[in-house]
Amino acid sequence: MLIEPSQLLLFMLAGWLLNLTPGPDVLYMVSRSLRGGRRAGFAALAGIISGCLVHVALASLGLGVLLATSATLFTVIKWIGAAYLLWVGVRLLRNTGESTLQADVAASSGSAGSFWQVFAGGFLTNVLNPKVVLFFLAFLPQFIAPSVQNKPLAFALLGLIFTVNGLPISAAYVLAADRVRSSRWAARGLQWLDKLAGVLFIGFGLRLALTARPVA
Template identity: 75%
Template sequence: MLIEPGQLLLFVVACWLLNLTPGPDVLYIVTRALRGGRRAGFLAVAGISAGCLVHVAVASLGLGVLLATSATLFIAIKWIGAAYLLWVGVRMLRADAAPVLPAAGAAPLAAAGSPWQVFAGGFLTNVLNPKVVLFFLAFLPQFIAPSEQNKTLAFALLGGVFIVNSVPVNASYVLLADRMRSSRWAARGMRWLDRVAGVLFIGFGMRLALSTRPLP
């Protein structure tokens, strides 16, 4: 057995708790859902999940160890990711207020961007953060028995469970944001929401830029 049932249950609970913690991914999902409705929100979730798949694959194949031990590689990816988050933040600060329709879920997707733009934005928000793959390298092995022979398969399995567990949590954020967008507050406050989200994305980018490489 790759993973003991007790360890798997503990892992599932830990995943849910971690996914409930707001970060760049959650902020991206909520802002896209508020602008473009459920479809935009779910496309954002799909993009972020695709980014997580990349991180799991990288960590499972052992390439994550290279990222963890190579200062040059870590710094390069870190600055690319930080620049992207800063760019997203500046775009939000400069964005025009999007119209919010009275019926929840009825917004045109164009208010959040094209389907590809929404998906790609979620993907890049996740995949350009080197801290995510380092998180997988530090978190997942705790639930794999030292005696397990096929650690690569066990690692990939846990990564898949983590991604699957994140979907209902992220979907809940989408539905909540879609419901909020039908309120009068959302109609009047979208411009301010973009400003707050822009500042937060800039903060996430600066925090990533100032982060240091963990010791091997």
């Protein structure tokens, strides 16, 4: 048995609580939804989910352990991820008026190219954060039943369950932001929301840059 029945509910509840916690992924989804509506928000969500699946695959194949134990690899990925978050933050701070996040507006009208642009942003926001794979390495094993023989397969399945389990929370963020977007004051406040999102992205980037590799 992959996971004890008594542990499954605890696993799902923990997953919901963790997905409720704001971070770069949530901020990216919300900011895209506020600008481009639910289409842009779900494009961002699809990119983030794809990034999560990459992390699950890496951890299942044992490559996540390499990241956790290699100071050089961890540092390289950490700095690339931090630089990307800082770049997104600075871009948001420098955006003005109609030029702000045009890809989101185009994505809301169904433009395939813009959909993939927003998708790519979500994917990079997630996949360039080494803390995600380290989280999976620390969180998932404690829920795998001791009797399981194929640990990598069990890890991959639990990672998939965790990712799918978080979809309702992520979708709720997207839909809530889309609803706020349609309110009367939203048009006047979008530029200020961009500035706030920019500051938060810079904060997340700095926090990632200052993250030390966990010592085994």
